[in-house]
Amino acid sequence: MIVVMKRNATGEEVRHMVQRVESLGLKAHVLYGVERTVIAAIGPERDGLKDSLESGTGVAEVLPILAPYKIASRELKSEPTVVAVGSLKVGGRHLGVIAGPCSVENEDQILRTARAVKAAGASALRGGAFKPRTSPYSFQGLKEDGLKLLAAARDATGLAVVTEVLATEDVPLVAKYADVVQIGARNMQNYRLLEAVGKMPQPVLLKRGPSATMEELLLAAEYILDAGNPQVMLCERGIRTFETHTRFTLPLASVPYLHSKTHLPVVVDPSHGTGHTYLVPRMAAASVAAGADGLILEVHPDPENAMSDGYQSLNVEQFAQTMELCRRVAAAMGKEM
Ligand code: PEP
Ligand code: MN
Numbered sequence: 001m002i003v004v005m006k007r008n009a010t011g012e013e014v015r016h017m018v019q020r021v022e023s024l025g026l027k028a029h030v031l032y033g034v035e036r037t038v039i040a041a042i043g044p045e046r047d048g049l050k051d052s053l054e055s056g057t058g059v060a061e062v063l064p065i066l067a068p069y070k071i072a073s074r075e076l077k078s079e080p081t082v083v084a085v086g087s088l089k090v091g092g093r094h095l096g097v098i099a100g101p102c103s104v105e106n107e108d109q110i111l112r113t114a115r116a117v118k119a120a121g122a123s124a125l126r127g128g129a130f131k132p133r134t135s136p137y138s139f140q141g142l143k144e145d146g147l148k149l150l151a152a153a154r155d156a157t158g159l160a161v162v163t164e165v166l167a168t169e170d171v172p173l174v175a176k177y178a179d180v181v182q183i184g185a186r187n188m189q190n191y192r193l194l195e196a197v198g199k200m201p202q203p204v205l206l207k208r209g210p211s212a213t214m215e216e217l218l219l220a221a222e223y224i225l226d227a228g229n230p231q232v233m234l235c236e237r238g239i240r241t242f243e244t245h246t247r248f249t250l251p252l253a254s255v256p257y258l259h260s261k262t263h264l265p266v267v268v269d270p271s272h273g274t275g276h277t278y279l280v281p282r283m284a285a286a287s288v289a290a291g292a293d294g295l296i297l298e299v300h301p302d303p304e305n306a307m308s309d310g311y312q313s314l315n316v317e318q319f320a321q322t323m324e325l326c327r328r329v330a331a332a333m334g335k336e337m
Pocket of ligand 1: 132207
């Protein structure tokens with residue numbers, strides 16, 4: 001149920017309704033909008049609930065939420081959510097660009113990349129310290145040493161750091177260093193992990209599982225929101241299909257579709273979505289044209305010798321050119337980059 005408060009409802013009336021919702025055995029999530037405050041009352045429906053809530057003082061109306069995801073739905077919140085942390089702003093009019101290597105490899109690599117992407121206009125630095133690799137024999141990441149290098153790169157450039165957490169037991173460690181915590185595609189339905197990052201203060205970048213539907217993605221986001229973290233960015237990073245000309249198939253219809261269903265910002269990853277450097281610039285521009293609120297791009301100073309995903313990484317010059325192209329499309333889309 002959505003408890004819509006009157007425009008002039010007082011803080012006291014909102015607090016009272018939160019207590020009322022909780023006393024009915026439901027969970028209350030308050031959303032303060034520009035126009036009005038709404039309280040999401042989450043829990044099993046039962047007879048008389050609507051009438052009971054509607055009689056509260058300061059309440060304008062009580063509506064059911066039809067979507068299976070509740071807090072993530074547009075029905076609950078019509079204004080777009082803007083996720084903001086340090087140098088990064090994603091959502092609404094803001095288009096954030098998260099750029100950096102697939103993996104943090106060494107100090108020189110991450111510092112050079114961070115300075116170069118910053119100079120080209122990136123708003124945040126990405127880099128994996130815990131890497132989910134298909135083979136156990138592939139480079140698994142520098143773990144805490146990698147997190148420390150990311151923190152050093154943040155100190156040197158002022159860029160917010162986006163990095164993946166692979167396992168629930170690593171959440172406290174990653175939280176010590178990260179500005180945004182990434183949940184990788186392989187973990188989209190790791191519900192204990194989603195609950196754990198839902199209790200963190202940092203925003204979460206939630207990547208779509210390669211075989212997950214849009215509804216499954218939104219329900220995964222709902223776990224994080226329901227655990228108390230309102231700052232969730234959804235990421236389309238491509239899905240597994242019969243097609244082999246790209247590493248994954250990047251369905252850009254996800255962007256306007258998600259915007260119609262949720263207030264959460266949508267980020268696109270054309271690096272993993274295509275798996276080929278030469279396809280990335282134009283698919284990045286296409287993502288912006290589709291209305292993306294953010295891009296996440298793999299950039300490496302020497303892609304040929306990267307320890308992971310070099311074949312889909314942009315070098316520094318290619319990244320700068322991609323930024324130029326995307327800026328022109330962003331201007332046409334009314335987005336600030
Ligand atoms: C990554 O961002 O490097 C990554 C592993 O992405 P995904 O989880 O989308 O495969
Ligand atoms: Mn990668």
